[in-house]
Amino acid sequence: MECSHRYPAYPTQGVAAELERHIDIHRQAYNYTLYEYENVDAEDIGSAYKHHSRLPDWKDEFPIFSEVNSKALQRTVTRFYHNLDGLSEKKQNGRKVGKLKWKSPREFQSMTFSQSGFELKNTSGRHATLWLSKIGDINIRYHRDIPDEASIKEVTVKKETTGDWFVSFGLESDEADRPEKPDVDSLDSSNSIGVDLGILNYIHTSDGKTVDWLDLEDKYERLRREQRKLSRKQKGSNNFEKQRREVAKVKRHIRRKVLDYQHKITTWLVREYDAVFVEDLDVKGMLEDSHNARNKQDAAWRQFISLLEYKGELYGTHVVQVEPEGTTKECASCGVETAKPVWVREHSCPSCGLECDRDANAAMNVLQRGFSELGLGWPEDTPVETALPTDTTQVSAKRVVEAGSLGA
Numbered sequence: 001m002e003c004s005h006r007y008p009a010y011p012t013q014g015v016a017a018e019l020e021r022h023i024d025i026h027r028q029a030y031n032y033t034l035y036e037y038e039n040v041d042a043e044d045i046g047s048a049y050k051h052h053s054r055l056p057d058w059k060d061e062f063p064i065f066s067e068v069n070s071k072a073l074q075r076t077v078t079r080f081y082h083n084l085d086g087l088s089e090k091k092q093n094g095r096k097v098g099k100l101k102w103k104s105p106r107e108f109q110s111m112t113f114s115q116s117g118f119e120l121k122n123t124s125g126r127h128a129t130l131w132l133s134k135i136g137d138i139n140i141r142y143h144r145d146i147p148d149e150a151s152i153k154e155v156t157v158k159k160e161t162t163g164d165w166f167v168s169f170g171l172e173s174d175e176a177d178r179p180e181k182p183d184v185d186s187l188d189s190s191n192s193i194g195v196d197l198g199i200l201n202y203i204h205t206s207d208g209k210t211v212d213w214l215d216l217e218d219k220y221e222r223l224r225r226e227q228r229k230l231s232r233k234q235k236g237s238n239n240f241e242k243q244r245r246e247v248a249k250v251k252r253h254i255r256r257k258v259l260d261y262q263h264k265i266t267t268w269l270v271r272e273y274d275a276v277f278v279e280d281l282d283v284k285g286m287l288e289d290s291h292n293a294r295n296k297q298d299a300a301w302r303q304f305i306s307l308l309e310y311k312g313e314l315y316g317t318h319v320v321q322v323e324p325e326g327t328t329k330e331c332a333s334c335g336v337e338t339a340k341p342v343w344v345r346e347h348s349c350p351s352c353g354l355e356c357d358r359d360a361n362a363a364m365n366v367l368q369r370g371f372s373e374l375g376l377g378w379p380e381d382t383p384v385e386t387a388l389p390t391d392t393t394q395v396s397a398k399r400v401v402e403a404g405s406l407g408a
């Protein structure tokens with residue numbers, strides 16, 4: 001399994017200049033690969049693997065290619081073939097596509113070290129050091145730990161259009177090192193949890209926690225302000241470019257905040273429970289009206305679920321998506337459906353008399369569906385009324401951000 005972690009990087013001026021110089025050599029290597037691909041008729045051209053064998057000749061002919069890490073140079077050749085694959089995929093899907101073009105410096109702002117030529121050091125604090133071969137040390141803000149089980153497969157260094165530097169680590173966890181998921185038969189209502197993804201920007205768990213979504217209203221306000229400013233600039237002017245970077249910066253800031261927040265919640269869930277059940281959004285999306293706000297929230301929940309699944313693998317936790325239809329209407333105790341408009345916050349069953357919070361009922365349904373998805377029945381000695389928490393604990397976004405957990 002693979003994923004990547006991204007960190008802001010703060011190279012010194014000297015190192016930044018070296019990074020730029022190396023990236024530009026990689027850009028020339030990329031363009032030269034394209035040139036050979038189109039103009040040279042030879043056995044060893046046509047796949048990344050074969051094309052790698054030309055690199056010694058390149059270095060003889062153009063000594064500049066010896067100045068960068070050779071694995072990274074191979075990776076750049078591979079990047080060309082990746083792009084080529086991407087292009088032919090689009091073509092197969094009936095899209096009109098052109099040819100791959102030479103990259104200008106503006107279009108080529110990153111390089112990737114693969115397997116060797118890098119080392120991550122001093123990871124105990126909030127900052128860490130990334131060493132790159134033929135370049136040196138780079139200070140990075142280490143705001144998120146790389147899990148012990150994961151190994152770093154590659155490192156990409158990128159200069160954003162804002163001028164900021166980032167490094168991202170491509171991680172791979174070793175199958176053998178991964179913790180095994182607990183036996184399905186060992187799951188019960190105390191070590192499993194159903195999570196209701198609220199339309200109103202929060203989650204509600206079957207054990208009675210509600211977790212608020214991050215309040216980003218001031219950030220969105222700032223984004224709107226910067227976008228308004230952009231709309232007043234002359235397109236193509238220097239000021240336009242400057243303002244465009246400003247907008248990109250705010251957007252990235254929001255994305256990062258949301259991602260960090262979701263990392264914290266998902267890590268807590270998979271650490272705390274043996275099984276986590278959530279609604280299947282792909283089905284849910286088709287059932288509900290697609291309001292714009294709803295779509296936006298769906299995208300956030302999708303990211304939340306994919307993080308959850310990834311971490312389930314990493315920590316050895318079952319993560320299962322369940323059928324979402326009717327989780328709100330259905331009574332968690334007797335199964336009778338009652339229509340509920342969104343403003344009715346209570347579940348009050350006309351059939352069996354169960355009374356609880358609307359979302360608690362939904363989360364409990366998600367939990368039960370998760371059990372049956374895994375081939376388990378609801379434990380008979382646990383009536384739903386007793387499994388339902390007696391009250392709700394509200395966890396503020398601030399507490400999640402500061403403590404990094406939802407626990408008390």
Ligand SMILES: [Zn+2]
Pocket residue numbers: 331332333334335336349350351352353354
């Ligand atoms: Zn009922």
